[in-house]
Amino acid sequence: MNKRIGIITYHRADNFGAMLQCYALQEILRIIGYDAMVIDYRQPFTELIYSPWRLDIVKRGLVAPRLLGGYLFKVLPTLYKRHKLYDRFRKKHLRCTKPVKMAQDMPQDINVYLIGSDQMWSLHPTNDIIEPVYFGDFPKPMGSSIQGYAISSNIQSLHTIGTDYLKEATKRFKRLSFREAVIRDEVEHMTGRHGDVVLDPSLLLNFDEWDKLTTGPIIKKPYLLTYFLSNDTDNPEFRELVRDFGKRNELKVVDMFEIAYSPIDFLNAIKYASVVFAASFHATAFCILFRKTFYAFQSSDGRDIRYINLLNELNIGDRLITTCDINTLRIRKVDYSKTEADLHNLRQNSFNYLKSL
Known part of the structure; x- marks a missing residue:
């Protein structure tokens, strides 16, 4: 089994759950026998909120010295420490492609683009903006497929995204699966597209x-x-x-x-x-x-x-x-x-x- 699987998820978030579910999905795919890797997509808002270097806070701090002092002497050192340790984990334990900053730069040597797990169809991680890549809107080679694994969301996000967009998006997916039955059912109600319910990847690896x-x-x-x-x-x-x-x-x-x-x-x-x-x-x-x-x-x-x-x-x-x-x-x-x-x-x-x- 030599299929090349490219995982698209929130691997750039300095968040325990996001990072470990990504690692688990990569590892279980490799245990099964796939050539699995993480597509290093740099989603703009994710890059902003998890960067220790917050120029937006510094700009606001120019007229609020207490805010600036708190950021420079308390928040920045903590964020920098976390970010450095997360980067170390990514480099050591994740097999990533070269950085991808735009949808049109998606690697074309992939057989299956696997979107998930985590809150891929929620809007709060992307500052209430629809991220087309997470809905399969990117160029892919002939013969490859886009599939979803344990995609999560919330009802409010699905309704904000809207029926029309979801209907078009689900057409791009060969198969869909969700982490929660309630999200699977709501997507099916809105689009007519059925999906499976599967476990969060973290639970697929044993002790x-x-x-x-x-x-x-x-x-x-x-x-x-x-x-x-x-x-x-x-x-x-x-x-x-x-x-x-x-x-x-x-x-x-x-x-x-x-x-x-x-x-x-x-x-x-x-x-x-x-x-x-x-x-x-x-x-x-x-x-x-x-x-x-x-x-x-x-x-x-x-x-x-x-x-x-x-x-x-x-x-x-x-x-x-x-x-x-x-x-x-x-x-x-x-x-x-x-x-x-x-x-x-x-x-x-x-x-x-x-x-x-």
Whole structure:
């Protein structure tokens, strides 16, 4: 099997989930037997927001000295450190093409252009502008195909993009698959085009594949790791309750963003935690992959639906709690006795999809 697969995704985002799902998709394709690589498309807005050198902030800071000082002495050093570590990960672990800055420069030695995973059809990562490349609008050689894997979005973005554009876009795809059933169903309702539902790539690699990337503990004492991405959990009142929980259980409370500056740090932080509190899909997914004791928190903004579905599919829905439960919460280990078998079954459909690219 010598098909050359070019992945188009948010590999340039300095974001734990975006980077690790890209790495996982590349690796699982190579394990299957494809000649897989990441097309190094430099999406303009992604390049702007993840660059440590923010000239837009400096310009605003010329009339706001406090803003400029905060950026130069606090924000810039942190962003620079993160960006350097992410670039190191990209260079070491991703097999990228030469940089592509315009759709017409898309490499033409590709058999399958595989768009996904991640929020490829959401508008917020591109500053509410439709990115044609992510909808397959670029030149390709005769005989090649454009396919989607685990594309994600949100209902609002799909409606803003509109039925007419989506209908034209889906015609370019030989096959489509989505990360969430609700997005698959909405695209089908708007365009008449059916797609599959598949797993996020991070879940396709097993423990051994992920463990080989880890390097050791960041924190040397028992700790409770928090990774909060919802308003329900990322607020001072709830964080005070979390600190109280840590004291009751003799655990140091550590925020992911205070210790993890790279994808490797993210994996280390989860692997060596005593307990993890998560309001994030990828934090939940990697807790499962590393067989950790964890709790996932419900949120009122709808961002929890992905990990709620995952927990229910793996029959560990008891790990889902509300912020109110923390006052009476007692640490209980997760019963992983059947999880591996359930995850194996979920993987098969995704493997079959990728094997038939």
